[in-house]
Amino acid sequence: MKPLRIALLGMGTVGSGVYQIITKHGRELAQRAGRTLEIRQILVRDLAKPRPVDIPSHLLTTDFSQIVADPDIDVIVEVMGGVAPAAEYLRSSILAGKHIVTANKELLAKHGQELLSLADEQKVHFHFEASVGGGIPVIKALKESLVANQVSKVMGIINGTTNYILTKMASEGTHLETALTEAQTKGYAEADPSSDVDGYDAAYKLLILGSIAFGSRLDLSKVYVEGIRKVTPIDLEYGHQLGYTLKLLAIAKDTPDGIEARVHPTFIPNQHPLAAVSDVFNAIYIEGDAVGELMFYGRGAGDMPTASAVCSDIMDIARDSGAKKACSCLYTKNQLAMGSTVSRYYIRISVLDNPGVLAQIATAFGRSRVSLHSVIQQGRGEPVPLVFVTHEVSEADFTQAMDEIRALECVFEVDNIIRVEGEA
C-alpha cells in the first residue's frame, strides 16, 4: 500500500510532538497501519526560527497554497491554533479532497458544523480527538464505544490551568492571584490567562463534547460561561466542611425539555470520582443508559499527550478506520437558556449578628419554594457569615428568593453564590 503523505500546519509544541512520534515510532506505526506515514511538508511562519526538534529544511514552507495544490498530500494536520487563517486553510483543503486532523477546539466550536458538513460532502475523513482532553480518547469513546447508549450527562474537568489553580487554593488556602502567578511561573497558565480563567476554553470543549454526546449541534451563544475569578479560600473552606470539592465543571445534560450546557465553578461531593482529579489533570465523566457511569482521566494538555491523540487520528485515516462520518449529529434538539434550568446552590451571606436573622432568611427562601439542604452558622462578630446549600430549585425561584434576601435589613451582603451538583 502506498505511504500516507502528511502536511503539518504549524510546528509549535504539538506539531513537534507529532513529528517526534512519527519519526521515533515510524516502523511500528507502519506495521500497524500496513503503510508508512510520511511527513512531506510543514507550514511555518518563519523558516529561520530555531525549533525544539531538528527538522530537514526542505520540509519547511511558508506557502500554504503550495501544500493545498500538491496532489501528493493525503492528509492535512492542523496544529497551528486560532480561527484565522486555520478555518480557511481547512476549508480549501477539504475542497481539494484532503483528509483533516485538527486539535483546534476554538475552530471546531465556531466553525465545526460547516467544516464537518463539508467533509461529509467531499467524503474525506475529519478527525479531532486532540481538541478535547489532550491525550484522553473521549471523542472516539463517545462516537464509537458508546454508540449503543443514550448519553444523558457529560461532566468534565477539561481545563487543566483552572484545575491546577483550584487544587492549589484548596490545599494551601491561597488566593486566586497567588495560585495563578504560580501557574504562570510553571508554564501551566499563559501571560493572558482569560481564556482559561474565564471559562471560554472549557466552553469550546464542552460544545464539542455535548454535540457528539447528544447527537445534536450545540449553540455556543447559548452556553452559560462563568469562570473562577470569584472563588475565594473562604468558600473552599466552607465547601470542605460541607463535604464538597470545588471544580470548574463543564456540564451538558440531555433533559426532556432540552439540552443544558454550562461552564461554572461547581461544588461536587468529595466521593464523586471527579472530586479526586487534581492539579493539571483532566477528566470527563459520562452517564449512558446502558453503560452507566464512565470516567476518563489523563493529561488534558501538553505537547506529547496532545500529539498522541493527533497521531491516533492519523492512524485511523491510514487504516481507513474509525467512524466514517465526520458529523455525528442526527438530531436538532432544543437548547435551554440558563433561566430555564434547575440547580442546587451554595450561598454565603454576611448578616447582622442578631436573634431572628436566620429565621428571616429561611422564611424568604421558603416563600420562593427554595428548600434548604444544609446551613452553617458559626462564629460571632459584625457581620457574621451564614452559609446555605439548597436542594434543586428553578433559576426563577432562586433569583426571586435572592432578591428578597438582598433587600432584608439584617443582610449586609450576599458574598458568593456557587452551584452544586449531586448530593453530598
Added chain:
Amino acid sequence: MKPLRIALLGMGTVGSGVYQIITKHGRELAQRAGRTLEIRQILVRDLAKPRPVDIPSHLLTTDFSQIVADPDIDVIVEVMGGVAPAAEYLRSSILAGKHIVTANKELLAKHGQELLSLADEQKVHFHFEASVGGGIPVIKALKESLVANQVSKVMGIINGTTNYILTKMASEGTHLETALTEAQTKGYAEADPSSDVDGYDAAYKLLILGSIAFGSRLDLSKVYVEGIRKVTPIDLEYGHQLGYTLKLLAIAKDTPDGIEARVHPTFIPNQHPLAAVSDVFNAIYIEGDAVGELMFYGRGAGDMPTASAVCSDIMDIARDSGAKKACSCLYTKNQLAMGSTVSRYYIRISVLDNPGVLAQIATAFGRSRVSLHSVIQQGRGEPVPLVFVTHEVSEADFTQAMDEIRALECVFEVDNIIRVEGEA
C-alpha cells in the same frame, strides 16, 4: 446497504442486554451504521426456559450447526461463556467466514492466540471489547487511541467482586467472610466465588490487556496469581496508617528485561487515582510514553454495561471500521518469572516484646540488602506486632531476608506479606 445479520450464542443476562439494545435503539443504530442490525437466530440450551425479555420463538434454536451453515448470518456474537463448546463454535464460525464478537475472557486467555490468528487468516473481524472491564472501552483505547504510544505499564482493578469486598472490609472493618457473604446476597459474588476471590478472573483479563498493551502475547502459565483470602482488617488498618489503600491489582509492566504480569493484593498510595475506585467499580490505569498517565473508570460487569461494549463491537463491524487486524501482537517478548521481578513489600510480624528485637530484624533486612521505607511499632503485649514497608527489592534478596527473620528466636510468626506499588 444490506442489513447486518447477527446470531447470538447464549441468552443469559448479557445476551438479553444486547437484544434489548438492538431492539430499543435499532433506528438510531441503523442511521449511524448506514444499515440495519438484524438478530436472525439465538442459540439457547432450552427452548422452553422463561427469559427476562420477550423473544419471538422463531428466533430461538438449540442447533449450532444450523447457524454456522446459514449463509445469511454475517456475525456471531458469543455471550454464552465458558471454554467448551464456545471455542469450537468460534473456530467453525471463523472458518465459515463469519465475523466474531465475544465477551469471553477465559476463552480469549486460553485460546486467544489461535482464534485471533485464524480470524486474520480468514480476514474476518474479531472483536472482544466486553471481555475486560465491562462497558469501559479499554481494548479500543489500547488498540487504536494509544497506537502512537509505547505503553510501559497497565494496572487494573478489573474484578468488581473483590473490589466490593475490599471496600467493605476497609470501610467497616469486617472480615473477608462477612464481606463475601454480603457480596453474595447482593448478587455481586457467585455461590462458588473462587474465580473472583482467588484472582483467576483478573488474571484472564490481565492476559488480554497486557498482550495488547505490549504487542506481545502473554503466557497465562507465567502470570503470578494471588487472591485476597489472606487479607485481614488488621492489615487494612496498618495500611491506612501508612497512607495506603489495598486493592486487588492486575499489573503488567514492560521492562528492559521482559514483561512482568501479576495479580495480587496491593497497597497503593491513597493519592493514586486507583485508590479512589470503590465498590464494584473497575478502573484501568495506563502509562504511555507520549500520553503519560491515563485512567478509564466504570462498571466492569453487569448485563447492560457489558452489552453496551458488545454492541459497539457489532457497530464497528457494521461500519467495517475499528482496527482491522484481530491480533495486534507484533513482537515476541520475554515474560519474566515472578522470581526475577522487583517489588516493594509490607510485612507484619509478631515478635517478643524485648529490647533489641527491632534492631535484630532491621539488621537481618540490611544483610540481604532490603532497605526499609517505614516501620510501625506500637502497643505492648506478648506477642507485639511490628510492621515494615520496604523500598524496591529483588524477590531473591527479599526471600533470603524473610528466611533469616523467620529463624530469629524473637520472632513468633510472619503474619502477612503484601506487595506495595508506588511511594506513599
